[in-house]
Amino acid sequence: MNSLASPSAAPAPARRHLPAFLSHPSVLVGGFLVLAIVLMAMAAPLLGTVDPTRIDPGMRLKPPSELAWFGTDLFGRDVYSRAVYGARSSILIGLCVATAALLVGVTIGLVTGYFRWVDAIVMRVMDGLMAIPTFLLAIALVSLTRASIATVVVALTIPEIPRVVRLVRSVVLTVREEPFVEAAISVGTSTPKILLRHILPTTYAPLMVLGTYICASAILIEAGLSFLGTGLPPEIPSWGNMISEGRTFFQVAPRLVFLPSLFLALTVLGINLLGDGLRDTLDPRIAKRM
Amino acid sequence: MLSFVARRVLGLVPVILVVSIVVFLLLRLSPGDPAVVIAGDNADAATIEKIRSSLGLDQPLVTQFFIWAGSLLQGDLGISIFSNIPVADLILQRLEPTASLAVTTLVFAIVIAVPLGTIAGATAGSWLDRALMLVSVLGFSVPVFVLGYCLIYVFSLQLRVLPVQGFTSISNGIGPFLSSIALPTVTLGLAYLVLIARITRASVLEMMGEDFIRTARAKGVKERLVVTRHALRNAAIPILTVIGIGVALLISGVVVIETVFNLPGVGRLVVDAILKRDYPVIQGVILMFSGVYVLVNLAIDIGYAFLDPRVRY
Numbered sequence: 001m002n003s004l005a006s007p008s009a010a011p012a013p014a015r016r017h018l019p020a021f022l023s024h025p026s027v028l029v030g031g032f033l034v035l036a037i038v039l040m041a042m043a044a045p046l047l048g049t050v051d052p053t054r055i056d057p058g059m060r061l062k063p064p065s066e067l068a069w070f071g072t073d074l075f076g077r078d079v080y081s082r083a084v085y086g087a088r089s090s091i092l093i094g095l096c097v098a099t100a101a102l103l104v105g106v107t108i109g110l111v112t113g114y115f116r117w118v119d120a121i122v123m124r125v126m127d128g129l130m131a132i133p134t135f136l137l138a139i140a141l142v143s144l145t146r147a148s149i150a151t152v153v154v155a156l157t158i159p160e161i162p163r164v165v166r167l168v169r170s171v172v173l174t175v176r177e178e179p180f181v182e183a184a185i186s187v188g189t190s191t192p193k194i195l196l197r198h199i200l201p202t203t204y205a206p207l208m209v210l211g212t213y214i215c216a217s218a219i220l221i222e223a224g225l226s227f228l229g230t231g232l233p234p235e236i237p238s239w240g241n242m243i244s245e246g247r248t249f250f251q252v253a254p255r256l257v258f259l260p261s262l263f264l265a266l267t268v269l270g271i272n273l274l275g276d277g278l279r280d281t282l283d284p285r286i287a288k289r290m
Numbered sequence: 291m292l293s294f295v296a297r298r299v300l301g302l303v304p305v306i307l308v309v310s311i312v313v314f315l316l317l318r319l320s321p322g323d324p325a326v327v328i329a330g331d332n333a334d335a336a337t338i339e340k341i342r343s344s345l346g347l348d349q350p351l352v353t354q355f356f357i358w359a360g361s362l363l364q365g366d367l368g369i370s371i372f373s374n375i376p377v378a379d380l381i382l383q384r385l386e387p388t389a390s391l392a393v394t395t396l397v398f399a400i401v402i403a404v405p406l407g408t409i410a411g412a413t414a415g416s417w418l419d420r421a422l423m424l425v426s427v428l429g430f431s432v433p434v435f436v437l438g439y440c441l442i443y444v445f446s447l448q449l450r451v452l453p454v455q456g457f458t459s460i461s462n463g464i465g466p467f468l469s470s471i472a473l474p475t476v477t478l479g480l481a482y483l484v485l486i487a488r489i490t491r492a493s494v495l496e497m498m499g500e501d502f503i504r505t506a507r508a509k510g511v512k513e514r515l516v517v518t519r520h521a522l523r524n525a526a527i528p529i530l531t532v533i534g535i536g537v538a539l540l541i542s543g544v545v546v547i548e549t550v551f552n553l554p555g556v557g558r559l560v561v562d563a564i565l566k567r568d569y570p571v572i573q574g575v576i577l578m579f580s581g582v583y584v585l586v587n588l589a590i591d592i593g594y595a596f597l598d599p600r601v602r603y
Contacts, residue, residue: 124304124305124308125308127304127305127308128304128305128306128307128308128309128311128312129308129312131305131306131308131309131580131583131584132309132312132313132576132579132580133538133541133542133579133580133583134538134542135541135542135545135546136541136542136545136560136575136576136579136580137312137576139545139560139561139564140316140564140572140576141316142564143564143567143572144316144319216430216431220433221542223433223435224433224434224435224542224546227433227435227546227549228545228546228549228561228564229561229565230561230564230565243435243436243439247439247550250439250442250443251447251454254439254443254447257436257439258439258440261433261436261439261440264433264436265431265432265433265436268430268431268432268433269427269428269431269432272427272430272431273427276427
C-alpha cells in the first residue's frame with residue numbers, strides 16, 4: 001500500500017533540469033573556478049611549492065625571484081606556497097560549515113515546520129539569533145575559546161543555522177498541505193517516514209543553492225576573522241592570516257596582501273556564480289525564497 | 291495604524307529577549323572566572339570573593355540574568371575589565387567615526403543603487419543591465435578588506451589624492467572630513483550598493499510587466515514617469531526590505547573596515563576588546579549593534595504601512 005501512496009508526481013527538479021543546468025554560463029564559469037581551486041588545494045605539494053610553514057630568517061621580505069615566485073613574508077616563508085596551501089583551510093572550512101549548518105538546520109526546520117507547537121518557540125529563537133549580525137556573533141563565539149579549525153567551524157555554523165531553518169520551514173509549510181502528504185497520512189504512514197521520505201526530498205533543490213551561499217559566506221567570514229587576528233591560529237596557512245600579516249608591510253610589499261586576496265576573491269566568486277546558476281536553473285521558485 | 295505600530299513593537303519583545311539571553315550567556319560561558327580576571331594577578335581569595343558577590347556572581351544563573359537585564363534597562367552596560375570605564379561611555383567616545391561612516395555609506399549606496407537598479411530593470415537586457423549584474427557578482431565576492439587595500443593602493447599610494455588612513459572629525463571642516471571618509475565609504479558601500487541595485491532591478495522588472503503599466507502607457511504617460519511614478523513606487527517594498535536587511539551587512543563590514551582604515555570607532559573598540567577578551571565591552575557592542583539593526587527594521591516595517599496601505603491589514 002505504501003508504495004502506491006508514494007507520490008509519483010513528487011517534484012524531482014534536479015534530474016529534470018539537468019541539461020539546462022549544465023549549459024548555464026554561470027554554472028560553467030563558477031564550476032570551473034571551484035574545480036580549479038579544489039584541484040589546486042588537493043595537488044598543493046605537486047605545484048612547485050615548498051613547506052608553507054618553513055621559517056627562514058635569512059630570506060625575510062625578499063622580492064619575487066626564481067626561488068620564491070611571489071617573494072617571501074616577514075618570517076621568510078614562501079608567499080606562493082602559503083597561498084596555494086591556504087586554499088585547503090578555506091575549502092575545508094567552507095564545506096564543513098555548509099554541511100553542519102544544513103544538517104542542523106534541516107533537522108530543526110523539518111520538526112518546526114511540521115509540528116505547530118514547536119514552531120512558535122523555535123522561530124522566536126531563530127529571529128533573535130538573526131537579529132545579531134552574523135559577523136559579530138561569529139567573532140564573539142570565537143573569542144570564547146582558543147582558536148582552532150573546529151572552533152571556527154562551530155562559530156561560523158551557529159549564525160548560519162537560522163537561514164536554513166527558515167528556508168526548510170517555509171518549504172515544509174507549503175508541502176504539508178499537498179495531496180501526496182495527505183495521502184501518506186491517510187494510509188497510516190508514520191510521521192518520521194512522512195518527514196524523511198515525502199517532505200525532505202522537496203527541500204533538496206533550494207538547500208543546494210543555500211548551501212553554496214553558506215559556503216561562500218563562511219569562507220569570507222573566516223578570512224575576515226583571521227584578518228582581525230581572531231580566526232585560525234597564525235601558523236596555519238590561510239588567506240585571511242596572510243592578508244592580516246601582510247597589511248603591516250602593505251606600502252612596501254603590496255604583493256603580500258594581493259596574492260592571497262586574489263585567490264580568496266576568485267574562490268568566493270566561483271562559488272557565488274555556481275549558486276546563482278543553480279538557483280536560476282533548478283527551480284525558478286527558489287529565487288523568491290532566498 | 292496605531293494598532294499596527296503597537297503590534298510590531300510588541301513583536302520585538304521576544305526578539306530582544308532572545309538577543310539578551312544569548313549575549314548574557316556569552317559572558318557566562320566565557321572561560322575563566324570574571325571575578326579572578328577583574329581582581330588581577332595579585333589578588334587574594336578574600337578580594338576575589340568580595341568582587342564575586344559585588345558582581346552577583348554567587349547568585350543562581352536566572353537571578354543573575356534578571357539583575358543584569360534590570361541594569362541594562364537603566365542603560366548600564368557594565369564596566370570594562372581593562373580600563374574600568376563604563377562600557378556605555380566607551381561606546382559613546384567611539385561613536386562619531388562609526389556613525390559618520392554609517393550615514394555616508396547609506397547615502398552613497400542608496401543614492402546610486404536605486405536609480406541604477408531602476409534603469410537596469412526598465413531596460414532589462416541592455417548593456418547597462420548586463421554590466422550591473424556582472425559588477426554585482428564581483429561586489430558580493432570581493433571581501434571588504436581586499437577592496438579596501440585595492441582602493442588604498444590606487445588612490446592613496448599611486449595617485450596620492452586621498453589620505454591612507456585615519457579619521458578627521460567633521461568639526462575640523464567638511465573637506466578634510468570627506469577626504470578621510472571617502473575610501474571607507476566606497477569600500478563599505480559597494481556590497482550594499484550592489485545588493486540594493488539587484489533587488490531594485492528585479493522588483494522594477496517585475497512591475498514593468500503589470501497591467502497598470504500598460505494602462506499608464508496607453509493613456510500616454512511619458513515613459514520616464516511610467517518607470518518612476520508607477521513601476522518604482524510599486525516596487526518600493528522589496529527595496530526598503532533589502533535596505534533594512536543590508537544593515538547587518540554594513541555592521542559586519544564596519545568592524546573590518548575600521549581596522550583597514552584605522553578609524554577609531556565602535557568596530558575597532560570591539561575588535562580590541564575581543565583580542566583582550568574584555569567581555570563586558572563585547573557584550574555592550576553586540577547589544578548596541580543588534581539594537582540598531584532591530585530598530586532600523588522596525589522603522590522600515592512601519593514605513594511600509596505609510597507607503598502601501600495594503601500592508602495595514
